[in-house]
Amino acid sequence: MRSTRHALAAAALICIPAGCSQDPAPPTPKTAAVPGQATYERWCSGCHGADPTLAGTHALQQRYQGSVPAVLEDRTDLAPDTIKLIVRNGMNLMPRTRKTEISDAELDAVAAYLTRSKP
Amino acid sequence: MTSPPGVSDADFAIALQEFANVIGKSWVFSSDEDKALYDDSYTPFFNEPAQQLHASAAVAPSSVDQVQAIVRIANTYKVPLYATSTGRNLGYGGSAPVYSGSVIVDLKRMNRIIEVSDSAAYALVEPGVSFFDLHQYLEQNSHPLLCSPPEPGWGSPIGNALDHGVGGVAGDNYSMLAGIEAVLPDGDIVRTGMGAATTSRLWQNYRHGFGPSIDGLFCQSGLGIVTKAGFWLTRRPEMQSSFVVTSFNNDDLYPMVRAMQGLRDQGIVFTSGADSPIRSANNDTNGARSKRIREAKALLDQRDGGAASAWSRLAREKNIPAAMVKAGVRGPARMVAAAIEEARETFGKIPGITFTEGEPIHFPVDPAKVPQSQLGSLGIPNLWAFSRTAVQGTSQGHYYLSLLIRPAAEDIFEANTMIRRILLDAKDEALSDGFGWRPADGSLSKAYILIMDFLITGDVALNQRRRETFKRLLEAMGTRGWGTYRAPAAFQDLVMDQYSFNNHALRRFHETMKDAIDPNGIFAAGRSGIWPKHLRKA
Numbered sequence: 001m002r003s004t005r006h007a008l009a010a011a012a013l014i015c016i017p018a019g020c021s022q023d024p025a026p027p028t029p030k031t032a033a034v035p036g037q038a039t040y041e042r043w044c045s046g047c048h049g050a051d052p053t054l055a056g057t058h059a060l061q062q063r064y065q066g067s068v069p070a071v072l073e074d075r076t077d078l079a080p081d082t083i084k085l086i087v088r089n090g091m092n093l094m095p096r097t098r099k100t101e102i103s104d105a106e107l108d109a110v111a112a113y114l115t116r117s118k119p
Numbered sequence: 120m121t122s123p124p125g126v127s128d129a130d131f132a133i134a135l136q137e138f139a140n141v142i143g144k145s146w147v148f149s150s151d152e153d154k155a156l157y158d159d160s161y162t163p164f165f166n167e168p169a170q171q172l173h174a175s176a177a178v179a180p181s182s183v184d185q186v187q188a189i190v191r192i193a194n195t196y197k198v199p200l201y202a203t204s205t206g207r208n209l210g211y212g213g214s215a216p217v218y219s220g221s222v223i224v225d226l227k228r229m230n231r232i233i234e235v236s237d238s239a240a241y242a243l244v245e246p247g248v249s250f251f252d253l254h255q256y257l258e259q260n261s262h263p264l265l266c267s268p269p270e271p272g273w274g275s276p277i278g279n280a281l282d283h284g285v286g287g288v289a290g291d292n293y294s295m296l297a298g299i300e301a302v303l304p305d306g307d308i309v310r311t312g313m314g315a316a317t318t319s320r321l322w323q324n325y326r327h328g329f330g331p332s333i334d335g336l337f338c339q340s341g342l343g344i345v346t347k348a349g350f351w352l353t354r355r356p357e358m359q360s361s362f363v364v365t366s367f368n369n370d371d372l373y374p375m376v377r378a379m380q381g382l383r384d385q386g387i388v389f390t391s392g393a394d395s396p397i398r399s400a401n402n403d404t405n406g407a408r409s410k411r412i413r414e415a416k417a418l419l420d421q422r423d424g425g426a427a428s429a430w431s432r433l434a435r436e437k438n439i440p441a442a443m444v445k446a447g448v449r450g451p452a453r454m455v456a457a458a459i460e461e462a463r464e465t466f467g468k469i470p471g472i473t474f475t476e477g478e479p480i481h482f483p484v485d486p487a488k489v490p491q492s493q494l495g496s497l498g499i500p501n502l503w504a505f506s507r508t509a510v511q512g513t514s515q516g517h518y519y520l521s522l523l524i525r526p527a528a529e530d531i532f533e534a535n536t537m538i539r540r541i542l543l544d545a546k547d548e549a550l551s552d553g554f555g556w557r558p559a560d561g562s563l564s565k566a567y568i569l570i571m572d573f574l575i576t577g578d579v580a581l582n583q584r585r586r587e588t589f590k591r592l593l594e595a596m597g598t599r600g601w602g603t604y605r606a607p608a609a610f611q612d613l614v615m616d617q618y619s620f621n622n623h624a625l626r627r628f629h630e631t632m633k634d635a636i637d638p639n640g641i642f643a644a645g646r647s648g649i650w651p652k653h654l655r656k657a
Contacts, residue, residue: 042251055505
């Protein structure tokens, strides 16, 4: 359940004190070192985390049968435009994500996070 | 640009500009690409574009003042609006309007948690707050309170309650709603209950206020855009535990359910469920894989649902109970122990049952250490519902038939048998196998919920046949006196049709109020089958 725990333990990403109205501008991550990671943990890792029973990871394992990693963060072949297309339009069970949930700037950061150079 | 029905292109262009003047151009979504983001991700009309429900635009205000201004503009140009909170009502229409061509009022930016009171155990929130947000806030600010998340946790406490949603901690989430602020169709603003007294300090404490209570009028309706609401929250207990009662004797389910309701009525258990595991053994849902028991499928495929004696025999043979009830208990450790013992003694009066105590869970909870299926009942929002659904295979989503039956074994058996007969007649084996046999959800205190999810496929003809099956089931269940408490946008007219007592007196009452409060018919036209005058069928 590591991914679920990350999603729930992520930094406060909405305004906590009363009287403050929050837009989906990039929040200040508590633990994330890479821009986009905090947004990914908030919105994506609940289904795309490392746990193989999570819906997205399970679906990708079924789709690719291990030819590529089922965990998105482990992929090295993703293209930013494809990521953004799928996030906005959804795919199968994965619903669309609106700009009031993840802004265009945040989505760019998520795409950059998933396509960053990995060792 | 595609203007809403009844609005000229010229007027719509002006309205969009006026919306932009209020909220900023970047929060008015009118391009084709941006409007499409509000389509129902789980449309029952996959690949049937002519039938799909679409927004003509969306606006995303960040304050009550902006909502009021938007509403006044909409009234001027007769632009139909449809408000969504977090817009994640998947399975019931998502963020798409019931009246295609409406402008979505996306309230996600209004995401303040305005107040949390530990002493009175309540929260006051805006509609864009999700269960994830509220839970995080409660944890990070050390509030000893639990929210009541449905599945999944990214929904809105306000949106969920206003759609009569069900949560793992409180059950009937609307029953915890405590005070509403709403913008009315003329742009005016009202607060309900004690909030209507200007300097009240009791808005979330006492819900009735003075005079007729109107909170329910904002549920599943088009009479207001709710901009704030209070919720009573459950105080975090010392611990939570559970128990399961099983029997190989099919007919033990009758006294088992009666006994459970007795415990429920006394407040000894806070949630429950009933099942016939030997019947549901072939389900590919609820986090489990089908056991593919051939004999169980053969009995299920009988039109009478199989004889009780046959099920009892199969249960013993397969060592899978024919009758099961389960419940959750919470509170201080001593009271939980006493509740479990009371339950053990109560069920012990039924010969032959097995009583099994569950694993106790102490607060604070480490989510990594409890089964995902229990997170909701612990007040921890999650997305386990998607994991559970994903094992059913690839689909384009699903929509729900949300049935209420009495909390009685006879209803569980009869409803399942009736549903399966209709599915067998529809000759949709995948749907029939997907349904399997449904356990009853006892989240509500005096009704059981049977949820049937209709998977949407890539096959248009199959999807069409499934929609017809949905309608047949709806009608059959209604004729038998079982209700539907929530419905996808595409079926809301049909559901409201079933509430037909005294020549549809309820709908006529709603229409009278609609005409008075929303004479231009600009709010949520068609929601729950309630249409403004100019759109009503003769």
